Amino acid sequence: MAKRFNEESPISDVLKQFIQDHKLQAGMDKIDVRDAWKNLMGNGVNNYTTEIMLKGTTLYVALSSAVLREELSYGKEKIVKMINEELRRDLVKDIVLR
Template sequence: MAKRLSNESSIGDVLKEIIQSNKLQPGINQVAVNDAWKNLMGNGVNNYTQKITLKGSTLYVELTSAVLRQELSYGKDKIIKMINEELQSEVVKEVVLR
């Protein structure tokens, strides 16, 4: 049972409690990472992106172009840094390109 918050709690505190008690954070992170990928990579990469999945702290990206997959593999650390900066938290620690 969720703990009862006082009537003076801010909306942010109430939302954090709801997210924590209902274990919604992984789903919120999945949506946020998906949006960050689309915003940061642009149309060129998004045209070849099939599926983006976040499992734990590992981001799995399925691409239809082997050449693009090879090019992005050289910049995995930069991709991780850019996504985490966009989300303002340490969500992604590893990227796997498929």
């Protein structure tokens, strides 16, 4: 049976506790990274992005343009830094562009 709390709690605290209790953080991280990529890269890159997948600390991004893939490969460290700043924690350590 679920625990009941008698004191009032903000919904953000309740959701954080629920995510922690049910071990849902890995799934939430995948969604957060996908959203951060879309927000940071803009429409130009998103039009050529076919798949975004987080496995461990590596972000795999499938692109349909070889030219764009080559261009983004020069700034991998900057992209990692931008995504981690957007997420406010060090989640992504490497990016693999394919």
